[in-house]
């Protein structure tokens with residue numbers, strides 16, 4: 001029987017592209033059909049109930065019991081009419097995936113018959129057994145209760161699968177004692193802090209603004225690999241990345257993939273998941289090839305941030321499920337292949353008001369510009385103040401491979417503003433505030449005119465982790481597999497906190513008799529000066545920047561265990577308590593969970609590496625070596641001289657060298673792992689895994705990859721990079 005690799009290669013050659021039918025050629029015909037959105041609620045609810053739920057959605061007001069009963073009934077009627085038989089609370093535990101617990105609408109009654117039942121209580125709150133989700137010690141197993149509660153700002157939807165349809169209700173997940181066990185609850189708290197702080201500051205400019213939230217557009221990068229090839233790679237299967245593999249002769253050096261034509265098989269897959277996503281109301285808009293071979297990207301139009309994140313989580317689920325139909329595996333790992341680009345999830349973030357204003361969009365009049373500058377400068381000031389916390393928010397074992405690699409943002413947080421806005425800030429910083437009254441009675445504050453062409457600004461810097469792109473910031477350091485909430489909770493929290501400080505400082509000046517606009521400008525000037533070091537317009541991938549950043553005192557923490565320190569530093573604790581986002585226990589619990597996940601993932605990688613070396617790689621190398629030995633022996637028997645098997649002898653020798661190297665290094669690595677496992681403290685353990693165990697990975701890989709180049713191709717067991725990356 002041929003090896004799994006060749007079976008897989010054969011399977012790839014006989015792939016038939018599945019036919020993808022879209023419900024209609026017009027997207028508007030099917031966009032959101034599987035979502036119980038406002039429009040459908042209006043049809044199914046009484047006027048009063050609709051108004052009430054509307055307030056819960058838009059203003060975050062609690063849902064009244066009678067209303068929740070009505071909404072539940074309506075939701076059930078809608079879902080059952082669409083063929084749903086089950087419902088689930090859909091939530092985002094700290095495992096990084098999404099979780100569901102399905103219940104049937106069906107409920108037996110006392111008289112033995114059955115009714116289809118779904119109550120308001122079941123809609124609003126549920127109690128899944130939480131003991132097997134990570135809680136960082138918040139929930140002892142004896143009180144293994146966690147609650148999920150509906151968050152009406154994200155609508156219910158129907159998930160379709162081959163075996164049926166399920167009504168999914170997006171919820172937060174909290175412990176019995178009310179502490180957050182998920183990603184959504186803290187995000188909602190951060191948004192509420194931002195809302196309050198930003199509305200207060202908006203009061204200086206526009207009293208009609210009563211609600212502020214953040215908008216988010218998430219670009220999602222991913223790799224595709226044939227499912228059979230994926231299944232023939234235990235490392236990919238178990239860790240999401242290749243632990244071995246020699247880079248194919250052709251990589252991305254020709255730069256021929258980016259925006260190239262999309263292969264037909266991939267196109268069918270994209271069309272399929274896009275259709276399902278559109279039905280779920282995910283406004284997918286763009287798709288294209290990315291830089292690396294077999295790497296792609298999709299992006300929806302931005303939405304309110306909480307919804308955008310739910311949609312991204314849902315999208316990742318869909319992409320994974322639908323890939324199977326096409327015999328693909330979608331790789332969301334940040335660095336599935338060494339030697340070519342990794343994947344990120346660019347988070348395009350901005351602040352928007354209930355009046356429809358984007359607070360990060362420069363205005364036409366000086367007054368509007370002052371408002372824009374206020375939010376713009378405060379954001380920069382917040383990023384400067386809390387760059388370490390932002391850095392920590394995007395760190396994970398998988399993103400560590402990507403940050404600071406030559407294609408990804410460095411581990412140094414900086415902001416890129418573009419030359420025009422940099423000039424504006426410089427001018428504001430150095431200008432003398434003029435208090436002359438202009439003829440229109442407004443103050444002329446010496447704010448330079450902000451050019452209106454920012455939006456099609458070609459002055460883009462793709463090497464910056466946090467770049468301003470016309471009317472939003474793009475946080476590029478977020479990893480492709482991450483739940484964006486982690487980073488967005490931090491970003492919204494630090495901006496909220498900064499705005500509170502700003503308001504206090506401005507009010508103080510006003511109290512002292514300063515004119516409002518002048519007070520604002522004085523504080524902004526101070527912030528511009530204070531936060532200058534975080535601004536960088538040059539090449540973020542360059543070595544010079546690392547040096548310069550160091551001289552500016554910016555931190556450059558390259559690995560997760562150390563990046564996480566800031567999460568429980570006193571400064572952070574105070575920030576989170578002040579803003580009401582996390583309490584002490586929650587912050588510590590999260591820290592533990594992240595640290596644990598870090599070393600556990602490395603532990604798995606180290607195990608798989610050892611296992612593959614011992615039971616797959618070495619046997620393949622030995623078997624090929626035996627063949628050579630036999631050949632040499634035969635040549636000798638024939639009376640041939642040593643010259644005739646000189647080449648074979650060299651290969652035999654090289655094989656032995658590499659085999660010995662990997663064998664002894666794997667043995668040593670196992671010993672180090674045992675030592676690391678004995679460490680009690682989770683930080684010590686993570687650091688031991690990171691700084692000792694992990695250092696064996698690259699040398700072992702190097703020698704395995706040498707073996708890959710030596711061993712007879714017909715006998716090499718693992719699919720090669722060229723096969724995974726170039727066979728379409």
Ligand code: ADP
Pocket residue numbers: 215216217218219286299300301302303348349350351358471472474
């Ligand atoms: P690029 O690759 O050039 O950065 P894309 O078009 O791929 O641009 O993605 C840009 C993302 O930013 C899209 O999701 C878009 O909807 C989003 N976006 C645009 N304006 C805003 C905004 N004001 N707030 C948040 N996101 C925005």
Ligand code: MG
Pocket residue numbers: 219346474
């Ligand atoms: Mg982008």
